[in-house]
Amino acid sequence: QSALTQPASVSGSPGQSITISCTGTSSDVGAYNYASWYQQHPGKAPKFLIYEVNNRPSGIPDRFSGSKSGNTASLTISGLQAEDEADYYCSSYTISSTYVFGTGTKVTVL
Amino acid sequence: QVQLVESGGGVVLPGRSLRLSCAASGFTFSSYGMHWVRQAPGKGLEWVAVIWNDGTNKYYADSVKGRFTMSRDNSKNTLYLQMNSLRAEDTAVYYCARASYTYAVDYWGQGTLVTVSS
Numbered sequence: 001q002s003a004l005t006q007p008a009s010v011s012g013s014p015g016q017s018i019t020i021s022c023t024g025t026s027s028d029v030g031a032y033n034y035a036s037w038y039q040q041h042p043g044k045a046p047k048f049l050i051y052e053v054n055n056r057p058s059g060i061p062d063r064f065s066g067s068k069s070g071n072t073a074s075l076t077i078s079g080l081q082a083e084d085e086a087d088y089y090c091s092s093y094t095i096s097s098t099y100v101f102g103t104g105t106k107v108t109v110l
Numbered sequence: 111q112v113q114l115v116e117s118g119g120g121v122v123l124p125g126r127s128l129r130l131s132c133a134a135s136g137f138t139f140s141s142y143g144m145h146w147v148r149q150a151p152g153k154g155l156e157w158v159a160v161i162w163n164d165g166t167n168k169y170y171a172d173s174v175k176g177r178f179t180m181s182r183d184n185s186k187n188t189l190y191l192q193m194n195s196l197r198a199e200d201t202a203v204y205y206c207a208r209a210s211y212t213y214a215v216d217y218w219g220q221g222t223l224v225t226v227s228s
Contacts, residue, residue: 098157
């Protein structure tokens with residue numbers, strides 16, 4: 001049950017697009033289309049952003065989008081805004097019926 | 111609206127036990143699986159355990175298997191986490207969270223802090 005691998009930090013200027021990768025294995029990310037993404041501001045609970053690789057829950061702006069290739073899922077934030085500065089975590093269901101989170105990525109808006 | 115309120119956190123000695131509770135409201139509790147997820151101070155999220163809506167199946171992270179037990183009382187809309195043989199590395203904010211029907215976590219509580227220290 002090793003954590004999924006994410007870059008420690010990603011930055012971009014307002015209006016730009018950034019992409020965060022999430023690399024797992026054929027036992028988790030690569031096994032199913034059940035990758036999800038969460039946003040967490042300091043001192044707050046995580047917020048649900050993306051499910052089943054590329055679907056947004058109601059209320060999540062379409063600036064947030066997801067994709068997957070092989071064992072790697074990705075989150076893209078388009079039109080970066082100041083309020084997007086936060087920590088982002090991926091997660092995946094696994095072949096053992098357990099779940100695993102990513103190591104987390106700090107997004108900085110320059 | 112969905113509300114999840116954790117309680118039971120505190121300071122505990124290594125090797126001792128603690129039970130966390132999570133009171134759920136705003137949805138049909140018995141229709142949803144539930145998770146516990148923890149976050150050590152300054153660290154990332156770590157999945158702890160999941161229980162199916164009827165309590166028949168439970169799955170645990172290797173780091174807590176054999177020490178933690180998750181349960182639920184659907185008549186009381188309450189989720190529990192019994193934590194035994196606590197270690198310093200179990201120190202974290204523990205979040206109660208609802209399992210979506212899409213293998214994700216759609217609602218989170220505000221968390222309760224557990225500190226294991228002598």
